[in-house]
Structures are given as C-alpha cells and as structure tokens.
Amino acid sequence: MHTPFPVLTWFLALAAACAYAIPAARIGETAARTALGIAWALHAAFLAWGQLGATPHFGFATALSITAWLMLTVYGVEQQLYPKLRTRALLGLLGAAAVLLAALFPGKPLQVNSSAWLPLHLALGIASYGLFAAAVVHATLMNHAEKRMRLAADQDSGIPLLTLERLTFRFVAAGFWLLTATLLAGWLFGEALYGRDWRWDHKTVFSLLAWLTFATLLIGRARFGWRGRHAVHVLYAGALLLLLSYAGSRFVMEVLLERFA
Numbered sequence: 001m002h003t004p005f006p007v008l009t010w011f012l013a014l015a016a017a018c019a020y021a022i023p024a025a026r027i028g029e030t031a032a033r034t035a036l037g038i039a040w041a042l043h044a045a046f047l048a049w050g051q052l053g054a055t056p057h058f059g060f061a062t063a064l065s066i067t068a069w070l071m072l073t074v075y076g077v078e079q080q081l082y083p084k085l086r087t088r089a090l091l092g093l094l095g096a097a098a099v100l101l102a103a104l105f106p107g108k109p110l111q112v113n114s115s116a117w118l119p120l121h122l123a124l125g126i127a128s129y130g131l132f133a134a135a136v137v138h139a140t141l142m143n144h145a146e147k148r149m150r151l152a153a154d155q156d157s158g159i160p161l162l163t164l165e166r167l168t169f170r171f172v173a174a175g176f177w178l179l180t181a182t183l184l185a186g187w188l189f190g191e192a193l194y195g196r197d198w199r200w201d202h203k204t205v206f207s208l209l210a211w212l213t214f215a216t217l218l219i220g221r222a223r224f225g226w227r228g229r230h231a232v233h234v235l236y237a238g239a240l241l242l243l244l245s246y247a248g249s250r251f252v253m254e255v256l257l258e259r260f261a
Contacts, residue, residue: 059107070130131175213238
C-alpha cells in the first residue's frame with residue numbers, strides 16, 4: 001500500500017489542479033495567465049514538499065509531475081517572447097492530471113544511504129524528459145500549423161512555423177545530450193548510484209532505443225534535411241520509447257504489480 005501523503009500535500013495538489021483547470025475555461029487572457037502562474041507556483045510547492053521532506057518519495061508519477069512542471073516553465077518563458085502562444089489550455093489540463101497523479105502515487109521512499117550523486121542523476125534524467133516533452137508540444141503545434149497552411153487557413157499557434165521548427169529541434173538536441181549524460185552516468189557509476197551494476201532490464205532497453213531514435217532524428221535532420229511530418233513521427237516514436245523506459249516500467253512495478261524494488 002502507498003504511504004498516505006500529509007494533508008498539506010493534498011491541499012497543494014488539489015489547489016494546483018484547480019488553478020490549472022481555470023485556463024481551460026473561456027476566460028480573459030490576463031485571468032488565464034494569472035491562474036496558470038498560481039498553478040505553477042503551487043505545483044512547485046507540492047513537488048518541493050514531497051522531495052525535501054523527511055522521507056522523500058520518487059516514482060513514475062513524480063517523474064511525470066516534474067516533467068509537466070518543466071513544460072510549464074518553458075511555456076512561461078516563451079510566453080514572454082511570444083505573447084500570442086496558444087497552448088495554455090492543453091498544458092493546464094496536463095498539469096492538473098500530473099499533479100493529481102503524483103499525489104495518488106507518490107512512489108517509493110528514496111534510500112537514506114543512497115549515493116549523494118543520485119539526485120543529480122535523477123535530475124539529469126527528468127530534465128531530459130522535460131526537454132523532450134517540450135519538443136513534442138512544439139512539434140504538435142508545428143504539425144497543426146502545417147495542416148492549416150495546406151488548407152490556406154490562418155495559423156493560430158502564436159509562433160511562426162519556421163520558429164516552431166527551430167525550437168523543436170533545439171529542444172530535441174538539448175534533451176538528447178542530457179539523455180546521453182544520464183545513460184553514461186548509469187553505465188559508468190551504476191554501482192555507486194544504485195548499489196548494483198548496469199542491468200539489461202526493460203528500462204535500459206527502452207532508454208537505449210529512445211536514444212538511438214533521437215540520434216537518428218538529429219542525424220537525419222543534419223545530413224538529409226528531415227523536416228515536417230516525417231521528422232515529427234520519428235520524434236513521437238522516440239518520446240514514446242522514453243516514456244516507456246522509466247515511467248512505463250515503474251508504472252507496471254508500482255501500480256500493476258504493486259512492487260517497489
């Protein structure tokens with residue numbers, strides 16, 4: 001059974017979810033931005049309370065929750081550069097789902113005798129998750145903008161198509177290097193980090209397949225000029241493999257099998 005979270009944690013989770021849901025309604029631009037900013041801050045407080053407490057927990061839902069928070073952070077920065085960016089409703093709903101999921105499934109307690117480098121290793125992995133998630137969001141906007149352009153309709157993404165494409169691949173490249181660093185750290189220092197050597201388990205196999213997919217995408221982009229729907233589909237495939245690597249494998253262990261080893 002999962003260890004119940006304190007009342008304050010549930011309050012923060014519910015408050016953040018409610019604030020995230022507001023931008024999905026048809027309200028004014030200023031009110032939506034304010035609600036999203038409040039939700040972002042409450043979400044950050046929820047994550048900090050769960051990870052900086054006496055018994056920090058970590059699992060698939062926590063990883064997804066941090067990923068969603070990082071996506072909102074990227075959105076907040078881009079909103080300053082591109083005020084007409086229209087993704088707040090989708091990101092708000094994703095944020096609400098992620099924060100509630102993390103409250104329901106807090107994961108396993110982190111071992112007190114774990115390596116001091118383990119938080120850095122986890123941070124690298126989750127940061128790569130966040131960057132690839134941002135790439136997927138931008139690729140979706142790019143795909144939508146291309147479809148509207150073929151239909152001779154006005155683009156409504158709030159960012160020019162070429163800018164969307166450039167941002168998408170910048171996020172992919174940054175996420176790829178962080179993923180590379182994460183895999184190298186796990187391979188070289190696995191025993192120090194987790195008390196065991198490198199294992200060829202489901203997480204490792206899916207992570208390597210994701211790495212190969214993203215490497216292929218970046219090489220195809222640089223050498224053969226891959227772009228458009230073909231590049232987006234390769235990105236989606238890599239993101240799905242990466243999702244299955246940690247979050248997917250931990251979901252099976254924690255929820256379906258109820259194991260935390």
